[in-house]
Amino acid sequence: MAFLNWTESLSVKINSIDEQHKKLIELINGFYEQVSHRTNDENISILLKGMKDYTQMHFDYEEKYMKQFNYPDYPSHKKEHDFFISKVAEVEEKVKKGKVVLSFEITSFLKDWIKNHIQGSDKKYTAFFIKNGIK
Ligand SMILES: [Fe+2]
Known part of the structure; x- marks a missing residue:
């Protein structure tokens, strides 16, 4: 099973953004996979740069739309x-310098952050974005 699955509970009801979130989750899953298999630092x-x-x-x-339509929570x-x-x-810097042993802690951070950000902050813009015609 994937590390993080996109489900309706992660939908912000804006198609273009849902698609980008899905891609982001795919990247996080790919990263998790590589870390689990202890791929080399290179x-x-x-992967980190791609992400x-x-x-x-x-x-x-x-942010482009937030600025364009003066979204109040933009800052x-x-x-x-x-x-x-x-x-x-x-x-990324630490890996380059060979300073970090990639751990579950890092992958968990990525996963939790993205999930909380989408479900917390991103979902707040749904009505505002729809009102301004963003699809
Ligand atoms: Fe966001």
Whole structure:
């Protein structure tokens, strides 16, 4: 079974964003898989970079609409995004320097953060985004 499954409980009711969240979950599952099989650091670095890049693209997508339509929770939402990116970048740096033994703790952090962020902060924008015609 996958480490984290996308289910309706993770839907923000906006198709384009649900699709991006699914992809993100796929990346986290792939990362978990590699860590479980103790792949080498080079592979892990590539995966982390891929995850960071995709997440950044996804966050930019959400933030673009938040700014465009003056979403009131934009500042706090952006802070959450920035925290996640800095955390992934930090792990990436440590792996590059050979400083970190990748553990369940890191994969759990990714999983829990994304799940809590979608179910907590992301779901709050559903009505606002729909009202502004985002699909
Ligand atoms: Fe978000």
